[in-house]
Amino acid sequence: MSNWFHTVTIETAPILEKIKEHPFIIKLMDGTLSKEVFQFYVNQDSLYLSEYKKTLAMLSIKCAAAKDTRFFLDAASGIIDVEDELHQIFLDKENFNTEPSPSCELYTSYMSRIVNNHSLEEGLAVILPCFTIYKEIGDYILANQTNKDNNPYQNWIQTYASEDFANAVNSAIEITNRYAEKAPKEVLQKMDIAFIKTSKLEWLFWDSAYNKETWKI
Numbered sequence: 001m002s003n004w005f006h007t008v009t010i011e012t013a014p015i016l017e018k019i020k021e022h023p024f025i026i027k028l029m030d031g032t033l034s035k036e037v038f039q040f041y042v043n044q045d046s047l048y049l050s051e052y053k054k055t056l057a058m059l060s061i062k063c064a065a066a067k068d069t070r071f072f073l074d075a076a077s078g079i080i081d082v083e084d085e086l087h088q089i090f091l092d093k094e095n096f097n098t099e100p101s102p103s104c105e106l107y108t109s110y111m112s113r114i115v116n117n118h119s120l121e122e123g124l125a126v127i128l129p130c131f132t133i134y135k136e137i138g139d140y141i142l143a144n145q146t147n148k149d150n151n152p153y154q155n156w157i158q159t160y161a162s163e164d165f166a167n168a169v170n171s172a173i174e175i176t177n178r179y180a181e182k183a184p185k186e187v188l189q190k191m192d193i194a195f196i197k198t199s200k201l202e203w204l205f206w207d208s209a210y211n212k213e214t215w216k217i
């Protein structure tokens with residue numbers, strides 16, 4: 001198989017559509033998303049990113065090629081900058097909740113489990129939707145919004161529709177496709193499962209923020 005990512009993207013297209021139709025994204029795009037919901041999201045996203053960077057660093061040391069290790073280490077340290085920038089702007093430090101929501105816990109734990117206990121290829125697949133879905137959504141919002149000048153969430157939107165982020169996404173896809181080219185069919189199937197599940201978790205993460213998900217007990 002020459003382009004694993006292309007094939008799995010076709011398979012996950014309905015999930016991406018559902019994300020675009022989610023009220024969180026619709027309201028983020030038109031600027032009517034409540035500040036409370038966005039706060040909840042940024043709070044949880046900060047907890048998410050702080051785990052995600054560790055997972056990327058862990059994945060980096062499993063790559064045989066030094067340039068791939070460097071890419072994931074750079075991405076991990078880039079996340080520290082994103083955490084600092086976006087979260088300084090949007091995060092309400094006094095009301096910061098240090099407990100991950102069930103969906104946040106599920107998402108970060110799932111990625112960490114796959115990266116730590118499974119093959120490199122599955123690890124590459126499991127962390128990829130975090131890049132590719134945010135790129136899709138960033139571009140989608142920017143292309144469809146009519147209120148770029150007065151959307152309170154424009155900085156957030158701009159980050160994920162930026163050229164820097166696009167370059168990082170392309171590199172992550174290229175690396176994953178390169179390892180997939182040499183992978184046997186059984187491994188490719190496991191890569192699909194990991195990618196599809198994380199794509200669903202992306203939807204779940206937005207949905208959980210929109211509903212300000214709590215632990216039921």
Ligand SMILES: Cc1ncc(CO)c(N)n1
Nearest residue numbers: 045048049130131134205
């Ligand atoms: C949940 C989630 N997925 C992906 C990204 C993009 O890095 C993010 N900030 N948060």
